[in-house]
Amino acid sequence: MEGFVRFFENTGFANVTPGHLLMILVGLLFIFLAIRYEYKPLLLVPIGFGILIGNTPFVEHAGLHLGIYEDGSVMNYLYMGVLKGIFPPLIFLGIGALTDFSPLISNPKLMLLGGAAQLGIFLTYIGAISLGFTNPEAASIGIIGGADGPTAIFLSSKLAPHLIGPIAIAAYSYMALLPVIQTPIMRLLTTKKERRIKMKPPRSVSKMEKILFPVVALLLTGFIAPGSLPLLGMLFFGNLLKESMVTQRLAETARNTMIDIVTIVLGLTIGASTQATTFLTQQSMHIFVLGATAFMFSTAGGVLFAKIMNLFLSTENKINPLIGAAGVSAVPDSALVVQMEGLKADPENHLIMHAMAPNVAGVIGSAVAAGIMMSFLL
Amino acid sequence: MTTIVHLLPIDLSAIGHEHLTLAVIGYSVVFLSLFLLFLVFSVLPNFLARNLRKKFQKESGEKKTALAVTTIPGEVGAAIATAIALYLEELHDEESAILTIKKVGKSYSPWNSKIYNVINFNRFQR
Numbered sequence: 001m002e003g004f005v006r007f008f009e010n011t012g013f014a015n016v017t018p019g020h021l022l023m024i025l026v027g028l029l030f031i032f033l034a035i036r037y038e039y040k041p042l043l044l045v046p047i048g049f050g051i052l053i054g055n056t057p058f059v060e061h062a063g064l065h066l067g068i069y070e071d072g073s074v075m076n077y078l079y080m081g082v083l084k085g086i087f088p089p090l091i092f093l094g095i096g097a098l099t100d101f102s103p104l105i106s107n108p109k110l111m112l113l114g115g116a117a118q119l120g121i122f123l124t125y126i127g128a129i130s131l132g133f134t135n136p137e138a139a140s141i142g143i144i145g146g147a148d149g150p151t152a153i154f155l156s157s158k159l160a161p162h163l164i165g166p167i168a169i170a171a172y173s174y175m176a177l178l179p180v181i182q183t184p185i186m187r188l189l190t191t192k193k194e195r196r197i198k199m200k201p202p203r204s205v206s207k208m209e210k211i212l213f214p215v216v217a218l219l220l221t222g223f224i225a226p227g228s229l230p231l232l233g234m235l236f237f238g239n240l241l242k243e244s245m246v247t248q249r250l251a252e253t254a255r256n257t258m259i260d261i262v263t264i265v266l267g268l269t270i271g272a273s274t275q276a277t278t279f280l281t282q283q284s285m286h287i288f289v290l291g292a293t294a295f296m297f298s299t300a301g302g303v304l305f306a307k308i309m310n311l312f313l314s315t316e317n318k319i320n321p322l323i324g325a326a327g328v329s330a331v332p333d334s335a336l337v338v339q340m341e342g343l344k345a346d347p348e349n350h351l352i353m354h355a356m357a358p359n360v361a362g363v364i365g366s367a368v369a370a371g372i373m374m375s376f377l378l
Numbered sequence: 379m380t381t382i383v384h385l386l387p388i389d390l391s392a393i394g395h396e397h398l399t400l401a402v403i404g405y406s407v408v409f410l411s412l413f414l415l416f417l418v419f420s421v422l423p424n425f426l427a428r429n430l431r432k433k434f435q436k437e438s439g440e441k442k443t444a445l446a447v448t449t450i451p452g453e454v455g456a457a458i459a460t461a462i463a464l465y466l467e468e469l470h471d472e473e474s475a476i477l478t479i480k481k482v483g484k485s486y487s488p489w490n491s492k493i494y495n496v497i498n499f500n501r502f503q504r
Contacts, residue, residue: 108419115412122401129397130388138397208426209419216418224411289386361412368411372404 015057019276027051027271033176040176040333043149043267047172050271060277068272079269082164085157087266088150089234094259095150095331095363096214096238097251103357105209106202110323110354112305114361117327119301120145121369124294131286136160139373141287144171145294146366147178147328153270154231155370159377165273166284170291172270178333179340181292182299182325186341189303190321194310195345197320199354207243214239221368227378228371232364295328302327302358319354326355329362 008014030048034041053075058066068075081087104111125142133141136159143155144167152171156164174181214236222229241251273279302324310318322341326334335355342351450458 105419108416111412111416111419112409115409118405118408122405125404126393126397126401127388129393130390131386132389132392135397135400139400206423206426209422212422213419216422217415220414220418221411224407224414286386364415365408365412368408369404372407373400376400376404 010059010062012057015059017057017276019280020055020057023051023055023274023276023279026274027055030271040172042263043172044176046264046267047169047271050268051274052271053268054272054275067275068269069275069278075269075272078265079273081262081265082153082168082269082273083157083161085154085230087262088154088157089230090262091150091259091266092231092367093234093238094254094262096235096240097242097255098259099235099239099242099331099360099363100356101213101239101360102205102210103202103353104360105205105213107354107357109309110319110357111361111364112309113302113319113324113327113358114363114365115327116305117298117302117324117358117362118146118365118369120294120296120298120328121366123297124290125373127293128286128290131290133283133286134160136377137163139377140167141290142294143167143366143370143373144174144287144291145298145328146362146369147171147175147295147298147330147334148363148366149175150266151231151329151366151370153266155373158374163283163287165270165275165279166287167291168270169274170288174291174295175330175333178295178330179337181295182328182334182337183341185296185299186303186322186325186338189300189307192345194307194321195342196349197318198346198349199318199320199323199351200316202353202357207245210243211240214243217364221364221371225368225371225375227374228367231367231370235363235367298328299325302362320349320351323351323355323358327358327362327365329359329366331359331363332356334362335359 027048027050030044030051033039034044034048054068058064060067060070065071065073065076067073068079070076121142122145123142124145125138128138128141129135140152140156140160140163143152146152149168149171153164153168156167160167218232218236221232238251238254241247241254303321304324305327306319306321306324310321313319320342322338325341326338328334335352338355339350339352342349
């Protein structure tokens with residue numbers, strides 16, 4: 001009987017708390033959204049399942065080495081890739097090998113939109129300070145406004161490792177909810193006439209320009225913000241593998257197999273890091289609120305800056321201000337939101353190619369912002 | 379309203395000069411780095427085009443006479459293209475005589491055996 005009692009005490013039924021059940025429901029919701037509505041399935045399925053793994057109750061710190069926060073557990077070893085900031089640069093390598101920078105090179109002025117849309121990062125940083133977060137914590141929360149999961153994980157692993165779970169969950173959840181967050185702001189800040197602006201088709205880009213871009217961009221951004229080197233170094237390296245055309249095997253591996261493996265482990269461990277006992281705190285709730293406002297401010301920053309640019313541009317070179325919203329990274333989701341919104345205003349106006357330019361510039365902008373935060377606060 | 383204030387205890391006095399400085403400098407540096415990229419890639423295509431033009435001019439100077447001879451009128455080009463297309467279409471009849479039929483061997487399994495077929499009427503008749 002005593003053995004049975006001991007066994008029962010070790011089961012999940014004896015250790016379950018309302019928090020565990022709530023988080024299990026969240027995990028199930030993620031999996032449901034991913035499978036039923038195909039919302040970011042490649043991220044939400046691993047994260048959702050990770051939440052289930054992380055919130056299956058057990059006796060913590062009893063020498064079983066099960067939990068992600070217990071030294072020596074398998075999940076803890078995998079989580080090291082997140083904590084030490086190893087996975088985000090590897091993801092960036094894959095993104096670089098996937099990304100075509102041609103729209104950006106053909107119309108370089110759109111790079112500025114990628115900078116403007118980082119407004120949310122810095123406003124949210126100030127907001128987080130006013131909510132009582134410390135300087136490094138506030139910077140890690142602010143970077144959610146960059147709408148770039150790997151960058152958010154990378155910066156928080158360096159500045160506030162104890163907040164990685166909520167920050168990553170907020171960043172990825174809001175990326176899945178981009179259409180809901182961005183569309184009202186885009187409509188609020190633009191007139192129907194502005195949404196109908198047709199932009200000049202982008203010019204073709206030579207191979208030489210495509211090869212020069214990753215090299216020049218790395219040196220420029222690296223000299224300005226060396227803190228962004230782990231991310232931007234890998235991003236531009238991956239892009240050079242793609243554009244040089246002589247390392248197709250490496251580019252193929254980086255953009256397929258490698259990014260898939262890292263995404264699986266990253267998603268699963270991020271999900272498992274939401275263990276109810278450490279995740280469900282008031283701080284986490286504040287992070288979710290701040291994350292949403294960060295996305296809103298970033299969207300507004302991009303759209304408003306596009307409108308300001310239009311004041312100085314000739315009629316034939318005018319920018320459709322909707323593409324400013326794509327300046328928040330979230331490649332390619334925010335560009336797709338812009339395309340959808342543009343089509344609603346004019347069914348013949350396809351903005352996707354134009355929107356990809358600020359979209360990829362946003363990736364560079366948010367990584368530079370992370371580098372600057374690191375230089376200031378580390 | 380009280381509930382929101384309780385849930386989000388905003389304290390504006392916590393925002394110091396150093397925080398504002400970081401925000402302003404950070405945002406400006408992000409802008410600056412992308413602005414520099416913009417400048418470089420606004421100039422670069424012109425620079426590359428000028429180099430290319432120089433190269434062409436140099437080549438055209440050396441081979442001016444040769445080019446004059448080798449310049450082919452459009453009609454001649456069209457005729458050559460038609461001839462090539464016709465020739466390539468004719469090639470259709472030239473097949474390599476290699477047979478690609480391969481013997482497909484099926485390993486024996488009682489699951490696909492005709493002996494145990496469920497509609498093996500002959501066995502029932504016996």
